[in-house]
Amino acid sequence: MGWSRRPLRKVRKAIEHSFVVVTMWELRGNYRRMVGFSRATSDRAFNATIWDVVVHPDFQSRGLGKALMKSIVKELRREDISNITLFADPQVVNFYRGLGFRPDPEGIKGMFWYPDSRY
Numbered sequence: 001m002g003w004s005r006r007p008l009r010k011v012r013k014a015i016e017h018s019f020v021v022v023t024m025w026e027l028r029g030n031y032r033r034m035v036g037f038s039r040a041t042s043d044r045a046f047n048a049t050i051w052d053v054v055v056h057p058d059f060q061s062r063g064l065g066k067a068l069m070k071s072i073v074k075e076l077r078r079e080d081i082s083n084i085t086l087f088a089d090p091q092v093v094n095f096y097r098g099l100g101f102r103p104d105p106e107g108i109k110g111m112f113w114y115p116d117s118r119y
């Protein structure tokens, strides 16, 4: 999937309609910049899906990605949501595995519809 350029208007809408948004910031005096981001959409009862997990390259490999994930999962658990899913790029499957996520549980496959499909 990766991070393609997306229209800002739609990014804003996606964030506004997310159930949980978690951000991490570097603070230095009056200067601040976002160094971590993740969000989850949800039916607010049973299911949530985590999207757009990203840590600024300067801050990777310091445990922030793990902290970001723990924070968003904790927030979803606090809302009593038990089915938490995500879509992992191949190179990050083991990152999520280390956090307790399992690929294809009981053989279940994620399936995608694309606009060039038959209907």
Ligand SMILES: CC(C)(COP(=O)(O)OP(=O)(O)OC[C@H]1O[C@@H](n2cnc3c(N)ncnc32)[C@H](O)[C@@H]1OP(=O)(O)O)[C@@H](O)C(=O)NCCC(=O)NCCS
Pocket (backbone or CB within 6 Å): 052, 053, 054, 055, 056, 059, 060, 061, 062, 063, 064, 065, 066, 067, 087, 088, 089, 091, 092, 093, 094, 095, 098
């Ligand atoms: C994936 C990403 C969020 C990880 O964040 P990070 O801050 O570098 O990760 P952490 O330092 O918290 O690593 C936590 C653990 O996962 C491991 N890990 C990190 N990236 C990994 C990877 N790509 N594959 C396997 N393990 C990984 C670390 O070694 C560490 O293991 P430990 O707990 O045994 O020490 C970050 O690399 C990133 O933003 N990548 C670009 C965007 C991206 O690919 N997002 C996911 C899209 S599905």
